[in-house]
Amino acid sequence: MTILSHDLRGVGWSSLSRPAQGDPTDFSEHSRCFGSLDLDSSTMQPKEITELAERWSIAGRGGAGFPLARKISAVSSASRLGRSPIVVANGAESEPLSYKDRVLLWTHPHLVLDGLELICAAIGARESYLCIHEDDTLYGYLQAAVDRRPDHSRVPPLRLVEIDGGFVSGQETSLVSFLDSGVGQPRFQPPRPSVKGVRNRPTLISNVETLARLAQAYHQDRSGSRSGTLSYLGTFWTRKGGVVYEVESSHSLNDVLALSGEPPEVELTLLVGGYFGSFQRISNTLRSTPLERIPSTSLRLGAGVLVAFPSDACMVREAMRVVRYLGSQSAGQCGPCKFGLPSIASELESIVRGGEGSIVRIWERTRQLPGRGACSMPDGFSQLVQSVLHTCEEELDDHVHRGCTRVDYGIIPEVPRVGNNDDDAVGQRVRRH
Amino acid sequence: MSGGTRGTSRRRLRIQIDPIRCDGYGYCVELLPELLSFDDWGYPIVNHSELGTADEVALAKRVEHLCPRLAFRVLREAKP
Ligand code: SF4
Ligand code: SF4
Numbered sequence: 001m002t003i004l005s006h007d008l009r010g011v012g013w014s015s016l017s018r019p020a021q022g023d024p025t026d027f028s029e030h031s032r033c034f035g036s037l038d039l040d041s042s043t044m045q046p047k048e049i050t051e052l053a054e055r056w057s058i059a060g061r062g063g064a065g066f067p068l069a070r071k072i073s074a075v076s077s078a079s080r081l082g083r084s085p086i087v088v089a090n091g092a093e094s095e096p097l098s099y100k101d102r103v104l105l106w107t108h109p110h111l112v113l114d115g116l117e118l119i120c121a122a123i124g125a126r127e128s129y130l131c132i133h134e135d136d137t138l139y140g141y142l143q144a145a146v147d148r149r150p151d152h153s154r155v156p157p158l159r160l161v162e163i164d165g166g167f168v169s170g171q172e173t174s175l176v177s178f179l180d181s182g183v184g185q186p187r188f189q190p191p192r193p194s195v196k197g198v199r200n201r202p203t204l205i206s207n208v209e210t211l212a213r214l215a216q217a218y219h220q221d222r223s224g225s226r227s228g229t230l231s232y233l234g235t236f237w238t239r240k241g242g243v244v245y246e247v248e249s250s251h252s253l254n255d256v257l258a259l260s261g262e263p264p265e266v267e268l269t270l271l272v273g274g275y276f277g278s279f280q281r282i283s284n285t286l287r288s289t290p291l292e293r294i295p296s297t298s299l300r301l302g303a304g305v306l307v308a309f310p311s312d313a314c315m316v317r318e319a320m321r322v323v324r325y326l327g328s329q330s331a332g333q334c335g336p337c338k339f340g341l342p343s344i345a346s347e348l349e350s351i352v353r354g355g356e357g358s359i360v361r362i363w364e365r366t367r368q369l370p371g372r373g374a375c376s377m378p379d380g381f382s383q384l385v386q387s388v389l390h391t392c393e394e395e396l397d398d399h400v401h402r403g404c405t406r407v408d409y410g411i412i413p414e415v416p417r418v419g420n421n422d423d424d425a426v427g428q429r430v431r432r433h
Numbered sequence: 434m435s436g437g438t439r440g441t442s443r444r445r446l447r448i449q450i451d452p453i454r455c456d457g458y459g460y461c462v463e464l465l466p467e468l469l470s471f472d473d474w475g476y477p478i479v480n481h482s483e484l485g486t487a488d489e490v491a492l493a494k495r496v497e498h499l500c501p502r503l504a505f506r507v508l509r510e511a512k513p
Contacts, residue, residue: 188451334452339474368472
């Protein structure tokens with residue numbers, strides 16, 4: 001079942017910043033292909049939209065996988081107290097290895113905007129935002145797409161916002177704080193953004209792919225299929241580079257691995273889920289199992305980032321770069337995160353360099369982190385580091401006792417690109433429509 | 434746990450520490466060592482968040498007043 005009109009499967013790395021074909025900002029072409037929205041319909045109610053999201057099992061594609069229907073219900077019931085809600089489309093993927101949201105915005109801007117408008121109309125939002133990474137070309141491109149859409153009384157004004165910042169800028173509460181003050185720092189929850197978000201109003205924050213999937217479900221629903229499963233996007237990296245892929249849940253990891261054009265490794269190690277995911281050795285059974293039948297405890301794809309390492313790769317050095325980057329990304333607000341992350345990162349680094357670091361101490365410290373921050377940074381960090389200790393036991397031991405003879409392929413970059421302007425990671429600016 | 438009687442009301446009292454506010458002064462850990470401990474960096478870990486005995490409730494309320502950063506809170510929740 002190919003649902004997106006342009007098949008993103010195997011979009012080459014070099015073409016990531018260009019539309020697949022035609023002019024995706026052209027609204028009439030988009031509606032010819034997908035159909036248009038009937039926003040006047042009396043069924044444009046929260047209940048209808050949550051039912052649609054439920055029927056098509058739409059879950060957050062930003063990584064957390066939270067059911068969209070529950071989010072919509074939470075925001076619409078919070079707004080029953082009289083405060084009109086705000087909808088934020090999050091296209092500022094903060095996972096350094098993820099490019100799927102940018103590709104989606106380039107190839108299907110109107111599908112994302114359809115989804116955004118559907119939710120706005122259904123819950124009666126008076127304002128909406130689309131957040132992206134700082135990128136002048138994409139900004140202008142999306143502005144053109146927005147300008148080509150028809151006005152409708154139930155569609156609130158949309159503000160395009162460019163965000164530049166570090167890893168935690170994609171956290172929901174830090175988006176809220178960015179939109180409020182221009183500085184993106186996570187906030188202690190509750191209250192959740194669905195109750196008190198931007199300017200203290202009930203705020204629905206949704207990943208752009210989630211919105212596009214909702215729109216897809218809506219269009220398919222209107223053309224007669226009442227339910228089904230939708231495919232999803234991810235970014236796949238090998239030593240040759242990265243591709244944005246689209247898979248269906250009946251596909252397996254092998255299907256994704258085949259995209260590299262190389263025979264997959266016999267002993268396969270993956271980084272699953274990116275910087276907030278985990279390193280895993282993948283068994284042959286797991287590799288060929290359809291994704292829909294793999295329990296989330298065995299494989300947590302998150303936003304679909306997969307990195308495959310050659311079997312002679314030095315996993316410890318690859319992993320250390322992930323850990324070191326994460327360790328530098330604490331927003332410095334919570335003690336355990338501010339001090340814990342760098343202390344664990346440098347402990348690991350010292351082991352890798354053959355120094356005095358202690359694996360036992362790393363274990364003990366990672367166990368102190370879960371639940372200790374205002375955002376999930378310490379939890380994600382802890383899980384990632386523990387996965388390194390599990391997966392790379394042998395290599396770590398070599399580093400401590402014998403010296404490592406494996407190859408450092410440098411698949412994980414020294415300093416990851418976040419956004420498209422590499423040089424000013426601290427400067428943040430907002431541009432408003 | 435020592436002393437006091439178990440609360441029988443339908444509300445449950447629970448400790449919550451706002452990690453952004455907390456600066457690790459540690460009054461909470463000093464006064465409630467059975468519920469909290471220090472981590473490797475000197476910040477409090479909540480090992481048991483639910484307040485059981487009247488003694489614990491009284492101490493926790495004192496900490497709520499003492500905490501210089503207003504990070505330590507006693508939350509009232511309806512029992513599930
Ligand atoms: S947990 Fe870390 S990243 Fe999150 S708010 Fe606290 S200091 Fe910032
Ligand atoms: S008393 Fe307050 S500031 Fe001090 S450690 Fe406890 S919670 Fe943190």
